[in-house]
Amino acid sequence: MPAASSGLQPAAARLLDALLKQSTGVQAARNELRWMQEALKQSPATVSGSTDIESMLHRRVTGEPLQYILGTQPFGPLNLLTRPPVLIPRPETEDWTIRLSERLRSFGKAPISLLDLCTGSGCIPILLCHLLPGGSLHATGVDLSQAAVQLARDNSEVCNVTIPPEGPVLPEQCGDWTCNTFLPLLGNIRDPAFVAACGLRPPYDVITSNPPYITKDDYDKLSPSVKDWEDPRALIGDPEGEATHEDARGLTFYHTIADLLATASRGLLKADGLVALEVGEGQANAVAEILEQKAHMKDIEIWKDPWDKERVVVGKN
Ligand SMILES: C[S@@+](CC[C@H](N)C(=O)[O-])C[C@H]1O[C@@H](n2cnc3c(N)ncnc32)[C@H](O)[C@@H]1O
Structure with missing residues (x-):
C-alpha cells in the first residue's frame, strides 16, 4: 500500500508500513486502517485509550488485537464492547x-x-x-x-x-x-x-x-x-x-x-x-x-x- 498517498502523518505512515509487513496482505492492512479511522470518527469514547490514528497503529503493530483497539466487535446484528482481558467473541x-x-x-x-x-x-x-x-x-x-x-x-x-x-x-x-x-x-x-x-x-x-x-x-x-x-x-x-x-x-x-x-x-x-x-x-x-x-x-x-x-x-x- 503506498503509505504516503494515504494522507497520514509521517510517523503514522511508518507504522502503517510496519503493519503491512506483519499483516496477511495489502487489503487486510487497508481494511484495518479504515476501521480504525471509522472508529475514531464514529465513537471516540469506545476506542479505549486512543484518540489518534498514530496511537492506534502503534498498538496494532505491537500486537494488540484489533478488536481491543476498536473497542467493539460485530456479533450478529449487534456491536459488542470488547475490553482486555475478556475473551473477544468469535x-x-x-x-x-x-x-x-x-x-x-x-x-x-x-x-x-x-x-x-x-x-x-x-x-x-x-x-x-x-x-x-x-x-x-x-x-x-x-x-x-x-x-x-x-x-x-x-x-x-x-x-x-x-x-x-x-x-x-x-x-x-x-x-x-x-x-x-x-x-x-x-x-x-x-x-x-x-x-x-x-x-x-x-x-x-x-x-x-x-x-x-x-x-x-x-x-x-x-x-x-x-x-x-x-x-x-x-x-x-x-x-x-x-x-x-x-x-x-x-x-x-x-x-x-x-x-x-x-x-x-x-x-x-x-x-x-x-x-x-x-x-x-x-x-x-x-x-x-x-x-x-x-x-x-x-x-x-x-x-x-x-x-x-x-x-x-x-x-x-
Ligand atoms: C471461552 S470464554 C467464553 C466467553 C463467552 N461465552 C464467549 O463465547 O465469547 C470462557 C469464559 O469462562 C470463564 N470461566 C473460566 N473458568 C470459569 C469458572 N470456573 N466458572 C465460571 N466461569 C469461568 C472465563 O472467565 C471466560 O469468560
Whole structure:
C-alpha cells in the first residue's frame, strides 16, 4: 500500500508500513486502517485509550488485537464492547447462537429460562435476547471473572437488553415482563456450592456454554496476540492447580457441566430441557459421550460451523 498517498502523518505512515509487513496482505492492512479511522470518527469514547490514528497503529503493530483497539466487535446484528482481558467473541460462536435462536423460536413454550455458563462478554445470551420476541427469554449468565461480568453488564446496556434489578426473574414473575432480560453474575461453576452462592433459581429450560476448551499444549502454541491479551482462564480447558478429569484433553469443563446436570440435588435443567455446548476441534464426539454417559442426555446432535468443523454439541434431558 503506498503509505504516503494515504494522507497520514509521517510517523503514522511508518507504522502503517510496519503493519503491512506483519499483516496477511495489502487489503487486510487497508481494511484495518479504515476501521480504525471509522472508529475514531464514529465513537471516540469506545476506542479505549486512543484518540489518534498514530496511537492506534502503534498498538496494532505491537500486537494488540484489533478488536481491543476498536473497542467493539460485530456479533450478529449487534456491536459488542470488547475490553482486555475478556475473551473477544468469535464468529463460530456468533453462527451457532443465531442457529440456536431459530431452534428456540419453535421451542414450544415461552418464556424460556436460560443459564449461560462461562458467559464472558455476555455475547450468547445478549444476542439471543436481541433475536427472540420480547418477553420470551429470561437469561442468567455466570462467570468467574469480575472484568467479564462488568463487560457483560455494559454490553447489556449498549444493546438495550434489560438487567432485572431484583435478581433472577422467577417463573411467577415472568408475566410482568414484556421485554427479554439478562442477568450477569459472578460465580465459579467449579465450586460445588455455586448454584446457591449465585442465588440461581433452577431448573432452566436451556443451558448454553462456550467454556474454556484449549489443551495446555495448544495454548502454549497460540500467537502472542492471543496469549498476551486474552485471559488464560478463558482459554485453558484444564485449569492448572485444580482437580482435572484424568482424560482431560481440554475437557475438564464439560465434565463439570455434565456433573452439574447429573446431580439431582443441583439439577439445573428441566425434564425436557436443552443443552448447547461449544467445543474445540476434534472434541465433539468426546463431549457427546460425556453428556450421554454422565448426564444421560438424549437426542445428541453435533452442529458444524461455517468452516465445516464440528463446533456445538446439543442434547436433550
Ligand atoms: C471461552 S470464554 C467464553 C466467553 C463467552 N461465552 C464467549 O463465547 O465469547 C470462557 C469464559 O469462562 C470463564 N470461566 C473460566 N473458568 C470459569 C469458572 N470456573 N466458572 C465460571 N466461569 C469461568 C472465563 O472467565 C471466560 O469468560
